[in-house]
Amino acid sequence: MVGIKKVLLLCAICYILCAALTGCGPTYPKKNVKEAVARICTQEYGVNVKVETYDKTMFIYLPLKGLLDYSFNLTRPASEKINNVIFTAARVTLSTDAKFDFYCVIAHDIKMPELQIVIIKNVEDVRRLFASDISRGEYMKRVLIDLRWSPQAKKEQVVKDIFNKMNLDQKWQDQIISDFFRSEPAAISDIGYWNDRFYIKDITLAEFLAEQIANRIKIEFRESKDLKDIFLLKSAKGLYAARKDRRLFRFEIMAERGAIGAGTTIENSDKIFEKALSMAGHVLHGYHFKDYDAVEVFDQHEGRSIEVTPEELENFRMKKVKLNEIGK
Amino acid sequence: MIPRKWKMYLKMYWVKFAIVAVVILLVALAVIGLNSLESYYRNITLATMPVNLLMVSLNAIIFVYMYMIFMRGGFSKLSQKLRVHGEFVNIKWSDVIGMENVKAEAMEVVQLIMDRARVKKIGGKILRGILMLGPPGCGKTYLAKAIATESGLPFVSMSGSEFVEIFVGVGAARVRALFKKARELAYGYGGCIVFIDELDAIARKRVFSAFGGTEETNSTQNQLLAEMDGLQELKDKSGEPRPEQNIIIIGATNAPEDMLDRALRRPGRFDRIIYIEKPGLEDREKLFAYYLGKVQYDKLLDVGRLARKAVYKSPADIENIIKEAALVATRNGRDAIRLEDISEAMERIDLGLKRQLTMTPREKETTAYHEAGHAVVLYILHPTNDVFKISIIPRKDTLGVTYSQPKEELYSYTKDKLLADIKVSLAGYVAEKMRFGVTSTGVSGDFKDATRIAHSMVWSLGMSGAEFLGDYTAIPESQISEDLKEKLNQETDKIFQLCLKEVEALLIKEKPILEKLVNDLLAKEELEYDEVEAIFMEFGKARTKSAW
Numbered sequence A: 001m002v003g004i005k006k007v008l009l010l011c012a013i014c015y016i017l018c019a020a021l022t023g024c025g026p027t028y029p030k031k032n033v034k035e036a037v038a039r040i041c042t043q044e045y046g047v048n049v050k051v052e053t054y055d056k057t058m059f060i061y062l063p064l065k066g067l068l069d070y071s072f073n074l075t076r077p078a079s080e081k082i083n084n085v086i087f088t089a090a091r092v093t094l095s096t097d098a099k100f101d102f103y104c105v106i107a108h109d110i111k112m113p114e115l116q117i118v119i120i121k122n123v124e125d126v127r128r129l130f131a132s133d134i135s136r137g138e139y140m141k142r143v144l145i146d147l148r149w150s151p152q153a154k155k156e157q158v159v160k161d162i163f164n165k166m167n168l169d170q171k172w173q174d175q176i177i178s179d180f181f182r183s184e185p186a187a188i189s190d191i192g193y194w195n196d197r198f199y200i201k202d203i204t205l206a207e208f209l210a211e212q213i214a215n216r217i218k219i220e221f222r223e224s225k226d227l228k229d230i231f232l233l234k235s236a237k238g239l240y241a242a243r244k245d246r247r248l249f250r251f252e253i254m255a256e257r258g259a260i261g262a263g264t265t266i267e268n269s270d271k272i273f274e275k276a277l278s279m280a281g282h283v284l285h286g287y288h289f290k291d292y293d294a295v296e297v298f299d300q301h302e303g304r305s306i307e308v309t310p311e312e313l314e315n316f317r318m319k320k321v322k323l324n325e326i327g328k
Numbered sequence B: 001m002i003p004r005k006w007k008m009y010l011k012m013y014w015v016k017f018a019i020v021a022v023v024i025l026l027v028a029l030a031v032i033g034l035n036s037l038e039s040y041y042r043n044i045t046l047a048t049m050p051v052n053l054l055m056v057s058l059n060a061i062i063f064v065y066m067y068m069i070f071m072r073g074g075f076s077k078l079s080q081k082l083r084v085h086g087e088f089v090n091i092k093w094s095d096v097i098g099m100e101n102v103k104a105e106a107m108e109v110v111q112l113i114m115d116r117a118r119v120k121k122i123g124g125k126i127l128r129g130i131l132m133l134g135p136p137g138c139g140k141t142y143l144a145k146a147i148a149t150e151s152g153l154p155f156v157s158m159s160g161s162e163f164v165e166i167f168v169g170v171g172a173a174r175v176r177a178l179f180k181k182a183r184e185l186a187y188g189y190g191g192c193i194v195f196i197d198e199l200d201a202i203a204r205k206r207v208f209s210a211f212g213g214t215e216e217t218n219s220t221q222n223q224l225l226a227e228m229d230g231l232q233e234l235k236d237k238s239g240e241p242r243p244e245q246n247i248i249i250i251g252a253t254n255a256p257e258d259m260l261d262r263a264l265r266r267p268g269r270f271d272r273i274i275y276i277e278k279p280g281l282e283d284r285e286k287l288f289a290y291y292l293g294k295v296q297y298d299k300l301l302d303v304g305r306l307a308r309k310a311v312y313k314s315p316a317d318i319e320n321i322i323k324e325a326a327l328v329a330t331r332n333g334r335d336a337i338r339l340e341d342i343s344e345a346m347e348r349i350d351l352g353l354k355r356q357l358t359m360t361p362r363e364k365e366t367t368a369y370h371e372a373g374h375a376v377v378l379y380i381l382h383p384t385n386d387v388f389k390i391s392i393i394p395r396k397d398t399l400g401v402t403y404s405q406p407k408e409e410l411y412s413y414t415k416d417k418l419l420a421d422i423k424v425s426l427a428g429y430v431a432e433k434m435r436f437g438v439t440s441t442g443v444s445g446d447f448k449d450a451t452r453i454a455h456s457m458v459w460s461l462g463m464s465g466a467e468f469l470g471d472y473t474a475i476p477e478s479q480i481s482e483d484l485k486e487k488l489n490q491e492t493d494k495i496f497q498l499c500l501k502e503v504e505a506l507l508i509k510e511k512p513i514l515e516k517l518v519n520d521l522l523a524k525e526e527l528e529y530d531e532v533e534a535i536f537m538e539f540g541k542a543r544t545k546s547a548w
Helices: A002-021 A030-045 A076-094 A123-130 A136-142 A151-165 A170-180 A205-223 A225-230 A265-286 A310-317 B004-012 B014-036 B039-071 B100-114 B116-121 B140-151 B170-189 B215-230 B281-292 B303-309 B315-331 B339-351 B361-381 B415-436 B441-459 B482-509 B511-524 B529-538
Strands: A050-054 A057-064 A102-109 A112-122 A144-149 A192-194 A197-199 A231-242 A247-257 A294-299 A304-308 B082-084 B129-133 B155-159 B192-197 B247-253 B270-275 B385-391 B401-406 B526-528
Touching: A002 B014, A002 B039, A030 A050, A030 A057, A030 A076, A057 A076, A076 A102, A076 A112, A076 A123, A102 A192, A112 A123, A112 A151, A112 A192, A112 A205, A123 A136, A136 A205, A144 A151, A144 A205, A151 A170, A151 A192, A205 A225, A205 A231, A205 A247, A205 A265, A225 A231, A225 A265, A231 A265, A247 A265, A265 A294, A265 A304, A265 A310, A294 A310, A304 A310, B004 B014, B004 B170, B014 B039, B100 B140, B100 B270, B129 B140, B140 B155, B140 B192, B140 B247, B155 B170, B170 B192, B170 B215, B170 B247, B281 B303, B281 B315, B303 B339, B315 B339, B339 B401, B361 B385, B361 B401, B361 B415, B361 B441, B361 B482, B361 B511, B361 B529, B385 B511, B385 B529, B415 B441, B415 B482, B441 B482, B482 B511, B511 B526, B511 B529, B526 B529
Parallel strands: A057 A102, A247 A294, B129 B247, B129 B270, B155 B192, B192 B247
Antiparallel strands: A050 A057, A102 A112, A112 A144, A192 A197, A231 A247, A294 A304, B082 B155, B385 B401, B385 B526
């Protein structure tokens, strides 16, 4: 027993020494966090990035040559660089005292800056993945990846087309666009980079979840055999609206009906509601998110909607109640 | 120049030093490694480290446990070789009670150890080993520790049984390890005392058997002999003796001297033999005073009387008596030990605890006659012993007991004493026969004792009436004629018969005393010294010898 005591005492002393002699401060202090990301990307991966922070979100802009190939797939070099930048963002956001909730990588081809890839990740999801608290598959579903035209570019293109028709001088065009058409985005979908300027906003968990649920619904309609035989999903949008007395998740789903296996109008709507509510329940429960009063699903094709309370959604997720027993 | 003690520590504990160095290196590397990590990974590593350490420790414990159980025959094989530095033993001469002669001899040994240079100067031989012989519990270990304390040398102690192993070579390896350690300590401290208790375990006369059954004991002893010889040969480059040779081996054993191998007792090994005997009257008084000083006792207690009562008791016995008396006093609700507590404690130790046996009235009566017979003969005829107590309460494996003690230690016995012993032994038989006409199995032990004494008187002590002088047991039995054997046995029987007649005559003569004792025993079950005395006084039989 004396031997065991000695071994345990030695272990404890070793541990205390390691803990005491090791610096406990963050590797990337808050004030240098942007420089740290840029430095790591340059020194370790040889890519130049621009970094901006907005409250609890970090944005990294990555200009690339040859982002997409002719089949509109990411090229291998571009994919590697994007992964390196994402990994750098993860390293820095996990080892800093700046409390980041999200990081967002915006990558675009310098020859075609209108087309950009926006990747948004929740820092807590990364932490949970590293701690093996969630699976890699679940983690991938939690990442928002969007290949889209830059909203700001589209907006400026429309305005420029009008100005051109008006034969307005180029200098005046730029001045007017700069003064009146360049503002901070209102939604996640408007985030981007255009003409050496970030169009960014602080991402909240609620709107991130709304986007994520909408994304998952899209994947479900694309991959589930039951659904893809009946529906042709045109769009699925998710938004979170917090008014004075009401906080609402709203999902608008536009799905055309196919010929095979289609049921009645109500039955089809119910299938959409069932799938969307199930997905919303799963995601909100996974994040322990309770800061909402209702979840509404709107079937645009039929013009029908369903609205459920958090308790109803939880009971539905737990399969304690059926769809026809909840909502209004 | 590194001090010698530091060198010694480095030699002795190089494994521990290496472990500490490796641990420090690992901690330093771990700290450097952790500092090179980003804070997130560093925190994760630190957070999981306790669990990892716990798991590693658990695995190590399980591994060691399994290894020790299945590969090394259990944890008991992890013999802890005790090393205590002299100053920590802390037993001084003043703590060794009595044994003045032995102490004087041991003191001389200490002087020789401490003043080796002077002995060398006059060309004297330095002591290598001291052999302590004597009965158990007489303070051999205590004395060895006192020698270590007084000489201020480290004290390495092992029991002879720790060398004994069924695997050949293990004992020898342990002897080598013991002496290696002793040499290292001697190097650092200028000398060392090795104490081997129960030396007889490895020092019995070697047997050279063709079957090799005693190989292990032999090889252990051979190694001990070789190590003791080797001590004389260590010299440095200048020819001066090296401090590693300054080792004194003290062996202690209860075994008779002639049981030990002669090779061990030759000069240059165990040069000096110290005989430690049981304490005499004066020493017993000191021992009682010493041990009573550690407890609360009645100040009217006469330690002289206690010492007289504790004839043949060793110091350990006396310590045990006081401990037992303290328990008895506590049980009786007393704050201090009184004479009766000590008496009860001595009886508990000598006679054993009382047993709750349900005896028939006939058995009780038979036992009472048997014990009363012993008591009468003992009281009237025995020249040295006296009756202290008669009891018919079963104890140990007897149904009754007549407790007697000699007045003082006797180191030789006269014919009268031996004859009296035979008579006392036969008295139980005679008393039973007189009363019931038949006897019980209770006489078997008595007969055995009486026969053994009578046989010895004739066969080896020359105490028969005839002219049979000499020790016939020294002659091989096959060389003694049947005629002589018969004559010797007839002489033995004659002594037996003479004693028997004398006892019969005495008990017939003193029948009233016998009956009185029996009646009192049946009534009270036990008779104390004073009660026995009163009965004999009542019948005009004065005690011829003072007991205590």
